Amino acid sequence: MSTVAANAPGAAGGGLSDVAASEASLRRFLHGLPGVDAVGLEARAATLGTRSIKTSAKAYAIDLAISMIDLTTLEGADTVGKVRALCTKGKHPDPGDPGTPQVAAICVYPDMVATAKAALAGTRIQVASVATAFPAGRASLPVKLADTADAVAAGADEIDMVIDRGAFLSGRYMDVFAEIVAVKQACVRADGTAAHLKVIFETGELQTYDNVRRASWLAMLAGADFIKTSTGKVAVNATPPVTLLMLEAVRDFRAQTGVQIGVKPAGGIKTTKDAMKYLVMVNETLGDDWLSGHWFRFGASSLLNDLLMQRQKLTTGRYSGPDYVTVD
Amino acid sequence: MSDVIRLDVMKTYKLFVGGKFPRSESGRVYEVSDSKGQWLANAPLGTRKDTRDAVLAARAAVKGWAGTTAYNRGQVLYRIAEMLQGRREQFAAEVAAAEGIGAKKAAALVDQAIDRWVWYAGWTDKVAQIAGGANPVAGPYFNLSVPEPTGVVGVVAPQAGYGHSFLGLVSVIAPVIATGNTVVVAAATDAPLPALSLGEVLATSDLPGGVVNLLSGRTADIAPTLASHQDVNALDLTGAIAHEGPGAAIALEASAADTLKRVLRPAVDPAAQDWTVAPGTERLLSFLETKTVWHPMGQ
Numbered sequence: 001m002s003t004v005a006a007n008a009p010g011a012a013g014g015g016l017s018d019v020a021a022s023e024a025s026l027r028r029f030l031h032g033l034p035g036v037d038a039v040g041l042e043a044r045a046a047t048l049g050t051r052s053i054k055t056s057a058k059a060y061a062i063d064l065a066i067s068m069i070d071l072t073t074l075e076g077a078d079t080v081g082k083v084r085a086l087c088t089k090g091k092h093p094d095p096g097d098p099g100t101p102q103v104a105a106i107c108v109y110p111d112m113v114a115t116a117k118a119a120l121a122g123t124r125i126q127v128a129s130v131a132t133a134f135p136a137g138r139a140s141l142p143v144k145l146a147d148t149a150d151a152v153a154a155g156a157d158e159i160d161m162v163i164d165r166g167a168f169l170s171g172r173y174m175d176v177f178a179e180i181v182a183v184k185q186a187c188v189r190a191d192g193t194a195a196h197l198k199v200i201f202e203t204g205e206l207q208t209y210d211n212v213r214r215a216s217w218l219a220m221l222a223g224a225d226f227i228k229t230s231t232g233k234v235a236v237n238a239t240p241p242v243t244l245l246m247l248e249a250v251r252d253f254r255a256q257t258g259v260q261i262g263v264k265p266a267g268g269i270k271t272t273k274d275a276m277k278y279l280v281m282v283n284e285t286l287g288d289d290w291l292s293g294h295w296f297r298f299g300a301s302s303l304l305n306d307l308l309m310q311r312q313k314l315t316t317g318r319y320s321g322p323d324y325v326t327v328d
Numbered sequence: 329m330s331d332v333i334r335l336d337v338m339k340t341y342k343l344f345v346g347g348k349f350p351r352s353e354s355g356r357v358y359e360v361s362d363s364k365g366q367w368l369a370n371a372p373l374g375t376r377k378d379t380r381d382a383v384l385a386a387r388a389a390v391k392g393w394a395g396t397t398a399y400n401r402g403q404v405l406y407r408i409a410e411m412l413q414g415r416r417e418q419f420a421a422e423v424a425a426a427e428g429i430g431a432k433k434a435a436a437l438v439d440q441a442i443d444r445w446v447w448y449a450g451w452t453d454k455v456a457q458i459a460g461g462a463n464p465v466a467g468p469y470f471n472l473s474v475p476e477p478t479g480v481v482g483v484v485a486p487q488a489g490y491g492h493s494f495l496g497l498v499s500v501i502a503p504v505i506a507t508g509n510t511v512v513v514a515a516a517t518d519a520p521l522p523a524l525s526l527g528e529v530l531a532t533s534d535l536p537g538g539v540v541n542l543l544s545g546r547t548a549d550i551a552p553t554l555a556s557h558q559d560v561n562a563l564d565l566t567g568a569i570a571h572e573g574p575g576a577a578i579a580l581e582a583s584a585a586d587t588l589k590r591v592l593r594p595a596v597d598p599a600a601q602d603w604t605v606a607p608g609t610e611r612l613l614s615f616l617e618t619k620t621v622w623h624p625m626g627q
Contacts, residue, residue: 318586320379321387321559 001006016257018072019220023174030173030218036209036245045240048284049277058276062311063101065275065303066093068293070128070264072107073328074135075230083112087119090324094308097315103304105158109134110151117155122259128158128198132183135202135231137162141179148186151195157186158196161217164232165205173218180222198226198264204236212242216249226262232299237267240277247285260289271309275303301328341520343378344527344545346385347537352545353377360521363428371520374545379463379512379553382541386480386510389538394477394508398453405449405506408533411491412442417530419494419522426493437491440604441498448502449613455507456510461611468625475616477508478590479561482554482582484514484547485523487567489601493519495524496603502568503611505539512541512560514551516567520544527620555583562590567598589613 019029053061071090073082087106094100105126106116110169116127130150135138139147146158165177180199187195199219203212219227227239227246243265250261265278273285275298282290305325312320343347355379357370393401403428412419416438426433459475481504493516504511509541515523527542543550547569554560563584577594584591592614595601 283477317558318558319383319553321383321557 006145008259017317020174020177021170021244026173026177026218027171030214030267033210033217035083035211036213038209038241040246041209042241045281048244048281049240051276051280053276053280055096059311059314061192061276062272062307062314063176064291065272065279065298065317066307066311067101067104068264068296068298069103069304069307070105070107070299071189071304072299073197074107074130074233078109078112078187080112080115083108083115083324084119085326086328087116089121089304092127094311094325095302097311100308100311104297106161107299110147110154111155113151126157126196127153127155128160130158130160130162130200130231131156132179134160134162134200135233137164139168141182144179145182145186148183151228152189154186156195158198158226160198160200160209160228162200162202163219163313165202168218169205169207173214174233177218177222179313180224181220182243183312186225196225198228198262199224200228201237202231202234202268203229203242204234208269209241209245212245213249216246217253220249220253220259220261224261226264226297228264228266228299230267230299232267236249238265238269244281244285247290251286260295262295262297263290264299266285269298269300269301271306272303275307314323339369340460341369341375341524341564342527343382343526344530344540344542345378345382346388346537346541347531349364349527349531350378350381353381357546361424362517365471369521369526373542374550375441376543376549376553379550380512380544380557382512382543383480383536383554383557383559386512386541389510389536390477390479392536393481393505393510393539395468396508398456398622401506401508402449402452402463404490404534405445405452405502405552405607405608408530408535409445409449410439411529411533412445415515415525416442418525422493422525423491426522427491433471437495437604440491441495443529444495444498444607445502446611448506448612451503451609452506455609455616456611458609459616460618463620465622470623470625471620472616472623473620475507475613476580476619478615479509480616481509481562481564482514482557482560483511483564484554484567485516486598486601486603487516487547487569488599489595489603491603492516492567494522494526496566499603499607500564501526501540502612503607504564504615505535505610507616509615510539510541512554514547514554514567515542515544517545517547518577540572546582551580552583553588555580556586558587559591562592564592564611564614565594566592568594607624 020026022142071084090106092104107128108116110129113129131148132144132152163176185198187197201215246263254260282296308325309320353371354375357374358373360368360371362368419438420435459472463471465471484499486492523542565577581591
């Protein structure tokens with residue numbers, strides 16, 4: 001079922017190109033999206049979290065989850081050495097078991113992109129860089145664009161931008177839209193190819209589920225390749241209901257436009273059990289098309305260790321412990 | 329009007345993990361009967377997953393508990409003895425039912441168990457004197473050996489011997505936590521009720537959650553999980569089953585060897601053990617690691 005209201009601009013014609021023609025039309029479209037049934041959404045997310053995944057299905061899910069991780073280090077105390085160590089871990093998550101899949105990407109601050117790129121040369125692991133004055137996003141547009149262009153020039157394959165939550169919450173949707181479009185252009189490299197753009201909403205600051213739905217559509221209309229829940233820097237990060245809501249938005253967007261968008265929950269996903277819940281949600285909401293590192297990612301750091309411990313338990317039959325994975 | 333029949337409120341025995349009282353993850357229970365075969369209560373059937381959860385809780389508690397001062401640990405252990413004193417009758421009844429002994433003997437066993445807590449409480453700030461020391465070296469250095477806790481200790485509680493159900497249980501738990509370790513206990517399969525009630529006492533003393541975790545269930549499920557778990561640092565096999573099988577002491581010791589755990593072997597004849605005998609320091613000194621530091625002496 002589509003979440004687009006019958007009176008939404010472009011819905012009848014099948015295209016959404018004129019939605020962002022003006023501030024008024026964009027507002028009309030976003031506010032025309034049907035309201036979210038919060039109780040139903042939370043109940044659905046909770047139900048999907050109760051599935052029991054065992055034995056061979058669990059082994060498959062663990063490997064899939066590892067291959068979906070954006071292994072992240074976003075600390076003020078990051079060093080070149082730490083980023084290199086993280087890249088090595090991404091390449092060989094469990095040195096004791098060469099069959100362990102590699103992670104999808106390494107996510108760092110822009111100044112660490114060149115280091116990560118060099119450390120990952122020759123692998124298919126992507127380098128993702130946060131940009132646009134992450135995590136607050138409180139900088140002027142030229143600064144944000146320079147931040148982005150700098151990361152792209154250093155070799156970033158993916159850019160994680162934050163939206164201006166202040167503008168979004170005060171209803172200046174067009175500002176947010178224009179900013180995403182501008183950053184998207186800044187992602188274009190000299191040779192004409194472009195870095196993938198992930199748009200972070202910081203859902204913990206958006207207050208309502210309705211806002212999350214609006215932000216999702218806004219970002220997708222503006223050209224995001226991925227929509228991402230959170231920065232991991234505020235109290236409330238990715239939650240199952242919010243992620244489910246974004247998955248539904250992505251599903252409806254493809255139904256309407258034929259364009260497939262990726263989803264990345266980030267922050268607070270620490271255990272294998274949590275990861276399994278998200279995978280079940282993706283499978284039930286979007287199906288096989290999204291079940292790969294190309295369309296669904298986990299923004300996480302400690303999750304990988306838990307996945308590795310569970311993987312060791314499955315292969316050896318013994319419970320593993322934190323002494324048998326790296327300290328990050 | 330005055331002859332209103334009152335129904336007794338039955339107690340639901342639960343596990344004690346991480347300072348909380350969860351039911352078994354399996355949702356299953358098993359029947360516990362007294363020495364004559366009469367049904368006493370249902371005890372939760374702890375599983376391998378419950379054991380894993382307990383080890384997680386115990387690991388999380390290591391840092392805080394090992395980091396407290398020895399003096400403070402002694403106070404907490406003494407507080408446990410205080411709390412036990414107030415529930416003396418309940419434990420006496422449970423011990424009498426579990427071991428098939430008279431009320432007087434059972435009460436005496438509980439009193440001894442309380443005294444043993446106090447005895448071990450006194451040891452907390454003295455163990456460093458007998459297990460550590462200042463070593464004479466040929467140079468201008470202080471050379472100090474300091475005993476430190478091993479970490480997470482898996483304990484198979486005694487299943488036989490006079491006083492095993494409570495005095496024996498206390499005698500294996502108290503020395504382990506006195507030195508700053510945390511513990512996961514597989515309670516005696518046939519007599520788990522005093523152990524599960526002990527959890528209620530520990531929860532109301534000042535012991536941080538996760539320092540002691542009590543599991544009831546089949547020893548053959550819990551003990552091998554503890555022995556093979558890579559995040560358990562040491563194993564006390566006091567109550568391991570003597571005969572062949574997955575719960576047997578030899579099999580557990582072999583499995584513990586994979587991760588080089590410290591192992592305390594069971595008595596040659598566990599059934600002949602008398603827990604009222606004064607314990608000595610063996611258990612206290614079994615789960616310690618010696619750290620030696622060199623420090624320049626200065627002038």
